[in-house]
Amino acid sequence: MYISSLRIRNFRNFSTAKFSFKKGVNTILGENGSGKTNALFALRLLLDESLPRNITKLRDSDFCRNLGDWRGHWIVISVDFDELSSHEGCQMLKHDAGHVDGSEKGTLTYYFRPCLKIRKALFEASGNQVLAQQIIDEITIEDYEPVFSGRANANFLCEGTYRNLVGDFHNFVFPDPDDRNFMAYGVKLSPLHEEVSFTFVKALRDVVSDLKNYRNSPLIALLKGLESEISEQDAENITTLISEVNDSISELDEIKKVSSGIQDTLHKTVGYTFSPVIDIESSLPSELDKLLQKLSLTVGDNYVDGYSGDLNELSLGGANLIYVALKLLEYERKQEADKAAQFLVIEEPEAHIHTHIQKTLFESHSIDKTQVFLSTHSTHISSVAKIADINILGLNENHVDVFQPSNQLTPTDCDRIERYLNATRSTLLFAKGVILVEGEAELILIPALVRNVLGVSLDELGISLISMDSAFFEHISNLFHPERIRKHCAIITDLDTSIVPLPDDEVNDSKYQRSCRNSQKSGLIRKGKLDEHTKDNDFISAFYANHTFEVDFIGADNSIEAKEVLSSIYQQQANITKSSNLLENHAVEVFGKEILRLAEKVGKGWLALLLSEKVTSQTYIPSYILDAIAFSCGYKLAPKILYKMCWHRLSKPMPALEDDEKPLQFFSNNQTDMNACIDEFKERCADDDLSYLIELLDR
Structure with missing residues (x-):
């Protein structure tokens, strides 16, 4: 059997959430603070016997903040099982949690709800808003069960x-708690810890202290019960030796002197009548079970034979690897028990562990029969995960959504996406928004434009810029869909409209015109495919350079930046002057042909790198790129980010600002009113790139 889904209502940062799981390894991806730990803890509440028994008594802070007032609401966490087979352990589980519909499915649910007294009072007050609200206001966390x-x-x-x-x-209407709808609520039972094996490996941060701590050390868990496997003769010999060692230590003259000194001091201080009788004795436990728990790990060095030292000498990564190894050994030992299912839960295994080990760790358990749950924000782990086995957490302000990226995709589609992610270690699964571009030129120059012109990075906007061949646009953008990842994905590509006039009859084309015409035809075909692909999907959209990225960059009045790189391409001034004159020409057939010639001469990527070094606050961002940025943000940016952009624009040279005018003099309204400042900037600098972006956003 296996867990097919986890459903959460009103728990921590989850208002409503459903995770879908498969057999084998399941990965939960998400940025920091998106709820990965909370999702795993929800699983543990239901199945992990290592948690303290009182942990199921939650706190008011465990209620989702989106509720506003938590009083009266319920926290509901359910796991759905599938393939409850004829295995003896499964049969016990099926008896307790299995649905009575003849299927092999079952559900285990945890409720944290008001006690019966409160629920009855709310039912009796139904329809009476004043009375019901009074009951709700008086509820405390102690009224919950x-x-x-x-x-x-x-x-x-x-x-x-x-x-x-x-x-x-x-409407203040509440159900009758005496109406026991067993089909809906289920049948009350005890936790099912005895039926399943559950091993949890926590996020690896400071594990040296845990390895030395009696309560937390996974080594102690492995040593428990080991005494039963030691022969009776060996156990008796060890017990005898320990007793002799204790006696020998206790009888040492130095020990006796200290003991007598303490006794004499007590007599002098409180007298003989009230003084306790004390002695110092060695107390190494002679019981084998207690003695085994006194064992500790030491570590050696691969390059120094015979050396063994303390755990503190290890690096964080080394200690973490030992901790993981101990937990996995604990998990393997549990597999020997005849349980209905084995669950291995690992929280963020990437902490302090080398990237190659991350991938090896993941792959070594992806072939195991046990169901594994991993939470991560490592691209090295996510890149080798199967799309069908991934749940992605999307954090949007205070709301968390759960996405299943393989929904309604064919196995072939999933396979292609997985191969791409494995090859590129892409961050697109973690981003708030994604921009897909054709090649390295856009990948190099667009971040420089955003950083210098707008004063923020794409990372600050939560946007991943991903370079790929246009042939992959459809495959990768398939991930973004109402049924899969509900985030915005913008596609930036070239329309390749000819930069030179073309004859009506293509038989009259020159060699260069023929090349331009063929590119234009390809661009129209590409546009047709992408327009069809993005149709009826609000989460993907294509944005086109009218010609090509380089041509449209110059066409946005950026010839100055292009001319400044010529000294890095040519040594002779005559060549620089000639190229500069061509780039200054306002006709696209002139400057376009020249910038494409330069790109071919030095390579598109290298030219983009040279141009990125010349980008300033006065550079113009082509409008189609601003359109793509706005879309990938979901047409929403926090006012504080736009406010920061405004101050950046005003603190740098820009056409709309007088040379001697400073930001403090610009805003006539209260400078701390961010929205008022943004609106004033847009009004007074109407032709600025930032004003264009603000106009696109739905604020």
Whole structure:
């Protein structure tokens, strides 16, 4: 059997969330603060016997903040099982959690809800807003109870179901708690720890202290019960030796002197009547189980024979590897037990571990029969994960969404995407928005434009800029869809419209015109395919350079930057002057042909690198690139980011600002009112690139 889904309602940063899981390895991806740890903890609440028993009694801070007032609401966490087979352990699990519909499916649910007294009071106050609100206001966390149930078939992620079974907090209507709808709520039961094996490897940060700590050390967990495997004769010999060592230490004259000194001091201080009788004795445990737990790890050096030192001598990465090894050995030992299922949960294994080891660790468990759950923000791990086995957390302000990127994709589509991610270690699965570009020129120059002109980085905007051949646009952008990843993906490509006039009849084309015409035809075909591909999908859109990236960059009135790189391309002034004159020409057939010639001469990537070094705050960003940026942001940017952009523009030379005018003199309104300042900037600098971007955004 295996866990097919995890459903969460009102827990921590999850308002409503559903994770879909497969057999084998499942990966939960997400940026920092998106809820990866919370999702794994939800699993642990239901299945991890190593958690303290009182952990199921949650706190008010465990309720989702989006609720506003948590009082009266429920936290509901459910895991759905599939393939509950004829295995003995599975049969016990099926008896407790299996649905009675003849299927091999089951559900285990955890409720954190108001106690029966409060639920009855709310039911009796239904329809009476004043009385119901008074009851709600007086609820404390002590009025809540944790409950486990099996076989529940209600979907609490559905708003209608939640209103019917928990309560309608808008109309103050609450269900009768005596109406025991077992099909919906399930049958109350104890935790199912005995039926499954669950091993949790926490995020690796400071594990040296854990390895030395009696309560947390995975070594102690491995040593527990080991005494039963040691022969009776060996155990008796060890016990005898320990007793002799204790006696020998206790009888040392130096020890006796210290003991007598303490006793004499007590007598002098409080007298003989009230003084306790003390002695110093060696207390190494002679019981074998306690003695084994006194064992500790030492570490050696591959290059120094016979050396063994303390754990503190290890690097963080080395200690983490030992910790992982111990936890995995613990997991392997648990596999020997005859359980219904084995679950291995690893939180962010990439911490302090070399990238090659990350990938090896992941792949070594991807072929195991046990169901594995990994949380990560490592591109090295995500790149080798199967798309069908990934859940992606998307953090949008205070709302967290869960995406399954393989929904409705064919196995061939998934395979192509997986091969691309494995080859590129791409960050596109972690971004808030994505821009796909054709090649290295855009990859080099666009970040420089955004940074110098707008004063922020693409990373600050949450945008991943991904370079790929245009043939991959459709395959990779398939990830972004209402049924998959609900984030915006902009495609930037060239329309390749001819830069020179073309005869009506192509038989009259010159060699150069023929080349331009062929490129134009290819551009129209590309546009047709992309327009069809993006049709009816609000999460992807294509944005086109009318000609090519280099030509449209110069056409945006950036000939100055292009002329400044000529000294890095030519040594003779005559060549520089000639090329400079061509770039200054306002006719696209002239400057376009020249910039393309330069790109061919030194390479598009190298030319883009040279141009990026000359980009300033006075450089213009082609409008189609600004369109793509706005789209990839979902047409939303936080006011504080736009405000920062305004101050950057005003603090640098720009055409709309007088030379002696400073930002402090620019804004007539309150400078701390960000929205007022943004609006004033847009009004007074209407022709500025930033004003164009602000106009695109839905603020």
